[in-house]
Amino acid sequence: xxxxxxxxxxxxxxxxxxxxxxxxxxxxxxxxxxxxxxxxxxxxxxxxxxxxxxxxxxxxxxxxxxxxxxxxxxxxxxxxxxxxxxxxxxxxxxxxxxxxxxxxxxxxxxxxxxxxxxxxxxxxxxxxxxxxxxxxxxxxxxxxxxxxxxxxxxxxxxxxxxxxxxxxxxxxxxxxxxxxxxxxxxxxxxxxxxxxxxxxxxxxxxxxxxxxxxxxxxxxxxxxxxxxxxxxxxxxxxxxxxxxxxxxxxxxxxxxxxxxxxxxxxxxxxxxxxxxxxxxxxxxxxxxxxxxxxxxxxxxxxxxxxxxxxxxxxxxxxxxxxxxxxxxxxx
Amino acid sequence: xxxxxxxxxxxxxxxxxxxxxxxxxxxxxxxxxxxxxxxxxxxxxxxxxxxxxxxxxxxxxxxxxxxxxxxxxxxxxxxxxxxxxxxxxxxxxxxxxxxxxxxxxxxxxxxxxxxxxxxxxxxxxxxxxxxxxxxxxxxxxxxxxxxxxxxxxxxxxxxxxxxxxxxxxxxxxxxxxxxxxxxxxxxxxxxxxxxxxxxxxxxxxxxxxxxxxxxxxxxxxxxxxxx
Numbered sequence: 026x027x028x029x030x031x032x033x034x035x036x037x038x039x040x041x042x043x044x045x046x047x048x049x050x051x052x053x054x055x056x057x058x059x060x061x062x063x064x065x066x067x068x069x070x071x072x073x074x075x076x077x078x079x080x081x082x083x084x085x086x087x088x089x090x091x092x093x094x095x096x097x098x099x100x101x102x103x104x105x106x107x108x109x110x111x112x113x114x115x116x117x118x119x120x121x122x123x124x125x126x127x128x129x130x131x132x133x134x135x136x137x138x139x140x141x142x143x144x145x146x147x148x149x150x151x152x153x154x155x156x157x158x159x160x161x162x163x164x165x166x167x168x169x170x171x172x173x174x175x176x177x178x179x180x181x182x183x184x185x186x187x188x189x190x191x192x193x194x195x196x197x198x199x200x201x202x203x204x205x206x207x208x209x210x211x212x213x214x215x216x217x218x219x220x221x222x223x224x225x226x227x228x229x230x231x232x233x234x235x236x237x238x239x240x241x242x243x244x245x246x247x248x249x250x251x252x253x254x255x256x257x258x259x260x261x262x263x264x265x266x267x268x269x270x271x272x273x274x275x276x277x278x279x280x281x282x283x284x285x286x287x288x289x290x291x292x293x294x295x296x297x298x299x300x301x302x303x304x305x306x307x308x309x310x311x312x313x314x315x316x317x318x319x320x321x322x323x324x325x326x327x328x329x330x331x332x333x334x335x336x337x338x339x340x341x342x343x344x345x346x347x348x349x350x351x352x353x354x355x356x
Numbered sequence: 357x358x359x360x361x362x363x364x365x366x367x368x369x370x371x372x373x374x375x376x377x378x379x380x381x382x383x384x385x386x387x388x389x390x391x392x393x394x395x396x397x398x399x400x401x402x403x404x405x406x407x408x409x410x411x412x413x414x415x416x417x418x419x420x421x422x423x424x425x426x427x428x429x430x431x432x433x434x435x436x437x438x439x440x441x442x443x444x445x446x447x448x449x450x451x452x453x454x455x456x457x458x459x460x461x462x463x464x465x466x467x468x469x470x471x472x473x474x475x476x477x478x479x480x481x482x483x484x485x486x487x488x489x490x491x492x493x494x495x496x497x498x499x500x501x502x503x504x505x506x507x508x509x510x511x512x513x514x515x516x517x518x519x520x521x522x523x524x525x526x527x528x529x530x531x532x533x534x535x536x537x538x539x540x541x542x543x544x545x546x547x548x549x550x551x552x553x554x555x556x557x558x559x560x561x562x563x564x565x566x567x568x569x570x571x572x573x574x575x576x577x578x579x580x581x582x583x
Contacts, residue, residue, distance in 0.1 A: 032566065042543060064581035069537060071580055074504075075511040076538050096377035102420045105413035119414050119420055122370050126417060205467055220569065230405075256428035 029058050032065075039065040047338035065202045099170040101129055101177065112252050117180060126166060126180035129238040130244040132252060135172040143169075146251055150176075151248050156217050159236070160210030164243040174251050176243035185240075185339035186291070190226050195291040197311045198348055201319065203229075203237045204288045205341030210239045211280050212335035215277060220249045226290060285323040300324055315348055363575045369424050379513075381416075383576070388443060389411045393503060395447055414446045428577060435577040436506045440498040441453065465492035510578040514571045522564055526549055527551060532560035 038042040038052060039062055050056045090258065094106055101118045108115040116129045136143060150167035153176075166177035175210065186203075189195060194270050195203070207229055212247065214221050222228040222241035229237045255261075286302055287336060292309045294301065301323045303316040321339040324330030331337035365381075367376035390412050396403045398538075428435060488500050498506070523530040535546040536557050543578070547554040572578040 033555070033562040036562045037543065040543065040561075065565065067579040067582070068565060069540075070509055072511065072515075072538060072565075073540060074569065075508050076515070078508055079512060095374075096381055097374045102371065102377070102417075104416040104420065105409055119417050119418075121420075121424075166475040282568065 027060075029055060030282070032061075034190065035062055035065070038062055039069065039152075041264055049121075058208060059112055060110075060184075064079070097166060098175060100130055101127060103129065112256075113247065114246070118290050123165070123232060128178045128180050128240070128243070129175055130178075130247050131170075131175040132173045132247065132255060134255050134261070135302070136169065136174055136255045136258060137172050139254070142254055145255065149250070150246075153243065154220060156214065156219065158210050158213040160238055161214060162230075162238050162240045164246075167243075173246065174255070176247045177244035179238065181230040181232050181238050181240055183233060185227060185232070185239065186229040187226035187230045189231070194293045197292045197306070197309065198345070200288055200291040201289065201341050201345050201348070202227070204284050205338050205345060207237050207239060207287070208280075208284050208331075208334045208338035208341060211284070212333065212338055214239070214242060215280070215334060220245050220317055221280065224280055224287060228285060229287070241272075281323075281331050281337050282325065284334065284337060285330075288323060312348065319344055319345075363577075365426075365428060365575070365577060367422075367425065368419075371420065372471040377420075380419075382440070383509050383513045385412065385416075386512075387505050388415055390507050391443060392447060394501060395517055401451065403450075411450055414449070414541075415443055418442055418446070422455050430577075432520075434579075436496055436503070439506075440502050507578060507580070510572050510576040511568075513569055513576070518564065518568055518571060520566070526560075528556075529560040531565060532557045532565035537565055 029043075030051060030197050034044065034048055035052070035058065038049070044052075052062065079222050092253065094103055094114065096103055098116065098118070101120050103118045104117045104126075105117050106114065112133055114133065116131065118127050118129045120127065153164045154167065162181050163179045164176065165179060165224055168175060168177075188324075207224065211221055211224060219242070222239065222245035224239070225251075228239060228241045230240050232238050289301055292306075292311070294305050294309055301320050303320040306316040307313055317341075321329055322331050322337060322344065324331045330341055364379055367381050370376070382511060389408060390410050393405070393408045396408065412463045419439075422442075426438075444542055446460070519534075522533070531550055532546060532552070535541050536543055543554040543557040547557045550557070569580045572580050
C-alpha cells in the first residue's frame with residue numbers, strides 16, 4: 026500500500042481491532058499514520074471518560090449547580106445570583122459603560138396594568154436616584170424589562186459586616202466610628218423621605234476605604250414601594266416579607282435600636298434584647314471614660330438615648346472625637 | 357443551542373449577543389464552580405459556597421470586561437490556559453495577605469499534580485492583555501484537574517449538539533458512534549444490531565468523531581487529541 030489509508034480504514038486499529046494485513050503493514054512503517062492513530066485513540070479515551078463521568082452517580086458532595094438566571098437583564102450583564110426570593114431575584118452584574126459593578130433586584134411578576142401608577146412610581150424613583158451619601162450605596166437606575174421592574178445599586182466590593190461579625194470581634198473604637206457613619210447614612214435616607222433596609226449586619230459592607238456603607242436601599246424600595254403595587258394590580262395578596270430579609274425599618278426610633286444592636290454584635294456584647302449598659306461596655310473593653318456616655322447614646326429614647334439616627338450619628342461622632350482627644354492626651 | 361459559523365468565543369466578544377453569553381455560562385459556569393471549590397477545599401482557607409460563588413462571579417465580570425478585546429492566538433496560548441490563569445488569580449485575590457505572600461498562596465493553590473513550577477503572574481488588571489507568550493514556556497500551565505474539567509465541560513456541551521444534528525438525519529450514524537466509539541463495543545456486534553456492515557460502523561464512527569473533534573476545536577478551542 027503506497028498511500029495512507031482513509032480514516033475509517035484506520036478505525037479498526039484505533040479501536041484495538043484487526044485491520045487488513047495491507048493496512049497493518051503500512052501503519053507499522055508510516056509515522057504519520059501512527060501519529061494519526063494515536064490522536065484518534067486519545068480523543069476516544071477522552072470521550073469515553075467524559076461520557077462515563079457524565080453518567081456517574083452523584084458525588085457525596087454534590088457539585089455546586091449554577092442557578093437558572095438570565096445572562097442579561099436589559100442592558101446589564103448578570104454575573105451571578107446574590108439572593109432568590111419568591112417575589113424577586115437579586116443579581117450581581119455589570120454594565121459595559123459603567124466602571125463599577127452593580128446589584129440588580131428584579132421583580133418576578135410582570136406589571137402590565139396600571140400605567141398611571143407606573144409613571145408615578147418612576148417619578149418617585151428620582152429621589153432614590155438623587156440620594157448621595159458616603160455611607161449609602163448609590164442607587165443608579167430604576168426601569169422595567171418585559172414589564173418587570175428592576176433597580177440597580179452600586180455593588181460595594183468589600184466584606185459585609187455579617188462576615189466580619191462571624192470572623193472577629195471589632196475594636197470598639199472602630200465600631201463607634203462605623204455605627205456613627207451608618208447612622209449618618211440612615212439619617213440622610215430618612216431626610217430624603219425614603220425607607221431604609223433593615224439596619225443589620227447583612228445590609229452594611231465595608232468599602233475599599235474600610236468605611237461602612239448601607240446597602241440594599243434600592244431593593245428595599247422595590248420591596249416596600251413597588252412589589253405591593255404589582256401584587257395589588259395583579260390581584261394578589263402581598264406576602265409578608267420574611268424576617269431578616271430586606272424590609273423597611275418603620276420608625277426612626279427603631280433605627281437607633283437596630284444600630285445599637287449592630288454595635289453590640291460588632292464588639293460581641295452578650296446577645297439578647299438587652300439595654301447596653303456601661304458595665305457591659307467596659308467588660309467588652311470600652312474605655313471607662315467613654316462607656317457611660319456611649320451607653321447613654323445607644324439606650325432607648327425613653328431612657329434618654331438618641332431619638333433618631335441623625336442624633337445618634339452626632340453623639341457617636343462627638344464620642345469618637347473625644348476618644349481621639351483623650352488618646353492624644355493620655356496615650 | 358445554536359451553532360453558527362462564528363465560534364462561541366468570537367460571539368461572546370459581542371457583549372450584545374445575549375444568547376452567546378447564555379451558552380457561555382452554561383458551559384463554563386459549572387467548570388468554574390467545581391474547579392474553584394476543588395482548589396480551595398482542603399487548603400484550610402475556610403471558604404464556604406458563598407465565597408466560591410463570589411469568586412466565580414468575579415471571574416465572569418472580568419470575562420465580560422476583557423473578552424471583547426480578546427483575540428485568540430494559538431501561537432501564544434490556548435483559551436483554556438488564559439481562563440485558567442484568570443481563575444487562579446481570582447482565587448488568589450481573595451486570599452487575605454496574598455500580596456505579601458503571593459508565591460506561598462500560589463503554591464498552596466497549585467494542584468498537587470501540576471507539573472510546572474509557579475512563576476510570577478501578571479497583575480490582575482493586566483489579565484485582559486495578558487501576554488500569552490508567558491504561557492508557552494510551560495509556566496502557568498493548567499493543572500490536570502483544570503484540563504480534565506475543561507474538556508469535560510466542552511464535551512458536555514458538544515456531544516448533545518452533535519447527537520441532535522446527526523441523529524436527526526441519520527440515526528444509525530449516531531448509534532454506530534455511540535455503541536462503537538463511546539461504549540467501545542466491537543464493530544461486528546454493533547453492525548449486527550443495527551443491520552449494517554462493519555465497514556459502515558467504522559465509517560460512521562470516524563465521521564462523527566471527526567465532527568466532535570472539529571466542533572471542540574472551532575467553537576471552544578479544545579484540542580481533543582491532546583493528552
